[in-house]
Amino acid sequence: MATWYCVKGCGACCYLEPSERPDLEEYLTPEELEQYLGMVGEEGWCMNFDRTTRECRIYSNRPRFCRVEPETFQDMFGVAAAELNDFAIECCQEHIADIYGSDSPEMQGFNQKVAF
Structure with a gap:
C-alpha cells in the first residue's frame, strides 16, 4: 500500500494561483x-516558497491550510482520517502533474517516495 509522504524539494502545493483554485x-x-490571497506572489507562487531551494521559508509556522493533518482535512474537505x-497522494499527484508534468522528475520522486 502506498503511504503519503511530503517530498522535500517539490513545492507543487506552493503554487497558489487563485484562478486555478x-x-x-x-x-x-x-x-x-x-x-x-496575501501569500500569492510572483507568477502565482507562495511568497514564502523559495523557488531556488524549493523550500518553505515559514514551514514550522505555516498556516493551517498548508498542513496535511487529519483534523485539517476533515474540517476543510470532509475527508475522514482513514x-x-x-486523498493526499491523489492531490499531490494532481498538483505535481499540473505544475511539473506527469513524467517529471518531481513526479518520479514522489511516486518512488510513496512506493508507487
Missing part, C-alpha cells in the same frame, strides 16, 4: 482566504 471560499474561513492517505 476557484473553490477557495468553500473550504477557507474568511480570515484564511485573506491570508491565502481516507487522508489516499
Whole structure:
C-alpha cells in the first residue's frame, strides 16, 4: 500500500494561483482566504516558497491550510482520517502533474517516495 509522504524539494502545493483554485471560499474561513490571497506572489507562487531551494521559508509556522493533518482535512474537505492517505497522494499527484508534468522528475520522486 502506498503511504503519503511530503517530498522535500517539490513545492507543487506552493503554487497558489487563485484562478486555478476557484473553490477557495468553500473550504477557507474568511480570515484564511485573506491570508491565502496575501501569500500569492510572483507568477502565482507562495511568497514564502523559495523557488531556488524549493523550500518553505515559514514551514514550522505555516498556516493551517498548508498542513496535511487529519483534523485539517476533515474540517476543510470532509475527508475522514482513514481516507487522508489516499486523498493526499491523489492531490499531490494532481498538483505535481499540473505544475511539473506527469513524467517529471518531481513526479518520479514522489511516486518512488510513496512506493508507487
